[in-house]
Amino acid sequence: MNTMTAGRMESVLKAMIAERDRRIADLERQLAALRKQMAEGPQEGAAAAPTAQRMEVRAPQAQAPRSVEVTRVKRRTGEAERKAMREKRQQQQARQRQDNDEKADKAGLEGRSFLYVGGRDCQVAHLRQIASSYGANLIHHDGGLREAVSRIDNVLPSVDCVFCPIDCISHDACIRVKTGCKKWEKAFVPLRNGSKSSFERALQSMSQGDSTQ
Incomplete structure (x- = not known):
């Protein structure tokens, strides 16, 4: 059912309910008039009694369809609310699983120490932050610009x-x-460039058990 059809049905239902309300009001007025006649005289009241009884029986029946419609609207509203709550709960569970998976991946590098040789000085602080988010320690060497290359050993x-x-x-x-890594049996990971994203991708690969970029 599209939005336009739902709107038309709602209008029709409102019109039907308004018509029932009008009929009920008419019946109540007629019933009041009959009761007044009954109070004024026995004969008139006796003649009108069967009609009054029929009115009293029909009035509740006229209200029944409206009660049914209200019940249906409440039921649909309740179903929509329950569906929305289920979807919200599923989204929260999915986010929680994702957070747990990310934490589990990062935990694999907890307490490890890395050496980063080269790169740009302006990126070093950011690279250390990324390594720290994985629980790792990052040591930087500028590759010989100011520091002695022998310090790498x-x-x-x-x-x-x-x-x-x-x-x-x-x-x-x-x-x-490369020579020192072979000597000391350390993993050597070449990065495509000195960007933060390249370094973080390498850490993600390592956390998932892959020591290559």
Whole structure:
């Protein structure tokens, strides 16, 4: 049923209810007149008694369809409210499952330590925040711009993995990292670029058991 049809049906129902109300009011007026006649004289009252009885019987019957319609409207309203509550509860459960899955993934990197070599200085603070959201610690080396490349050898034994953005690292630093990773048996993860999203995707892959980007 489309919106236009529902609107027409509602109008028809309202008109039917209004017509029933009018008829009931007419019957009540007629009933009052008959009762008045009965009070004025026995003969008139006796003649009118059967009619009054019929009126009293018909009046409740006229109200019955209206009561049925009200009951139907209440039932439909209740069904719609219950459906809305079910959908809301399902959405909340879906969001809760998603949150739990994300927490479980991030928990896989809890307490781990990573070395990030190269990249842009302006991104380092953001990269540390991303690693922290996974419960991990991030150590940064600028790849030889200001820090000695030899420091990489000192840091490697204490980390679990090394990330290198291939577009923001010198050739010498990259060779040093690869050699040190083989020596100390550390995972080497090359990143396509030095962006935050590239680093976060790598962490997501690691949290799901894949050490490659």
